[in-house]
Amino acid sequence: MKAVRNLVHSVQSKHVSSPETLVERGLIPPDHFEAVTEACKTLPVRLTSHIAAQIDSQNLTSPLAKQFVPSPNETFVEDDEIADPIGDVTHSPVAGIVHRYPDRVLLTPVLSCPVYCRFCFRREFVGDGLLNNDDLESAIDYIRNHPEIWEVILSGGDPLILSQRRLGEIIDALDAIDHVAVIRVHTRVPVVDPHRVTRTLTDALKRKTPVFIVLHCNHADELVPEARDAIAQFVDNGFPVLSQSVLLKDVNDNSDTLATLMKTLVQCRVKPYYLHHGDKAQGTSHFRTALAVGRKLISQLRGQLSGLCQPTYMLDIPGGHGKIPAAEDYLKLENDGSWTVVDWKGNTHQYLD
Numbered sequence: 001m002k003a004v005r006n007l008v009h010s011v012q013s014k015h016v017s018s019p020e021t022l023v024e025r026g027l028i029p030p031d032h033f034e035a036v037t038e039a040c041k042t043l044p045v046r047l048t049s050h051i052a053a054q055i056d057s058q059n060l061t062s063p064l065a066k067q068f069v070p071s072p073n074e075t076f077v078e079d080d081e082i083a084d085p086i087g088d089v090t091h092s093p094v095a096g097i098v099h100r101y102p103d104r105v106l107l108t109p110v111l112s113c114p115v116y117c118r119f120c121f122r123r124e125f126v127g128d129g130l131l132n133n134d135d136l137e138s139a140i141d142y143i144r145n146h147p148e149i150w151e152v153i154l155s156g157g158d159p160l161i162l163s164q165r166r167l168g169e170i171i172d173a174l175d176a177i178d179h180v181a182v183i184r185v186h187t188r189v190p191v192v193d194p195h196r197v198t199r200t201l202t203d204a205l206k207r208k209t210p211v212f213i214v215l216h217c218n219h220a221d222e223l224v225p226e227a228r229d230a231i232a233q234f235v236d237n238g239f240p241v242l243s244q245s246v247l248l249k250d251v252n253d254n255s256d257t258l259a260t261l262m263k264t265l266v267q268c269r270v271k272p273y274y275l276h277h278g279d280k281a282q283g284t285s286h287f288r289t290a291l292a293v294g295r296k297l298i299s300q301l302r303g304q305l306s307g308l309c310q311p312t313y314m315l316d317i318p319g320g321h322g323k324i325p326a327a328e329d330y331l332k333l334e335n336d337g338s339w340t341v342v343d344w345k346g347n348t349h350q351y352l353d
């Protein structure tokens with residue numbers, strides 16, 4: 001047990017990690033306690049002190065409160081919501097590996113996160129948990145024995161919650177596999193626990209194999225000075241940084257909020273990569289917009305933002321069938337062989353090949 005504890009950075013004392021503490025801090029009203037306790041049986045509550053300090057108990061509809069404070073709404077499960085919305089289990093040949101696309105795999109060495117986002121699509125799986133040494137070795141063996149794997153995505157959970165020693169060992173093992181050309185790290189740490197990003201952490205990730213950092217960030221309010229400094233440490237140390245965001249009702253579902261988020265990310269030297277449509281995870285319908293709303297927003301962004309700031313709007317097809325771009329079509333092939341193209345103002349034009 002002691003050994004396992006040492007593999008994960010010690011952050012427990014800083015966290016808000018129980019429904020009781022939420023009531024004590026005025027983050028939920030006492031009459032929500034029972035429903036929130038029920039919701040937290042599936043996805044525990046956890047807020048870092050960094051995030052908790054930014055949530056004002058007088059403003060529980062703020063973008064940060066909505067994302068991290070559990071709500072009784074999580075106990076309502078729609079008929080079409082499923083436990084494993086993107087089919088991780090179906091595509092897992094060995095523990096700790098999800099192999100959905102031929103040339104890349106997800107490696108999940110840890111299932112814990114520094115915070116638990118209330119819309120999490122892996123809400124049935126995340127929580128305290130670490131891949132044991134034997135399973136980790138088998139997962140690395142799987143990658144070693146599949147030469148078609150070009151890219152390994154470290155995800156979870158949040159891999160940057162691991163101790164720097166453990167993380168360094170994993171990166172070393174991947175760096176030694178010739179056919180692994182790129183490593184990607186999916187993380188929320190720079191915005192939810194920014195002081196975790198140190199020179200020791202960036203050193204643990206730096207090898208000859210390029211490591212891309214993909215930051216999960218959903219609102220410009222997450223990009224406070226400490227978070228910007230943490231991001232800068234990655235960029236200044238030579239790591240390309242991309243972002244992924246989730247389209248969330250009452251958090252970022254309007255074009256001005258999204259435009260501010262994407263511009264602020266670019267100012268932090270982060271290239272917006274994906275804007276995900278909300279997955280049909282159980283108990284998350286209060287966060288999900290209609291697909292038509294997302295498509296309209298993304299076309300509004302086309303007129304508002306430079307190409308540098310544009311994310312690709314993605315739908316993960318429920319059941320594990322993979323992701324597809326979900327933006328509106330700007331090209332239509334007519335019967336006479338010409339194309340009708342739509343500009344950013346919505347005007348149509350004819351294009352001939």
Ligand code: SF4
Nearest residue numbers: 113116117120157188
């Ligand atoms: S950081 Fe990612 S895996 Fe962890 S709770 Fe948030 S969405 Fe889920």
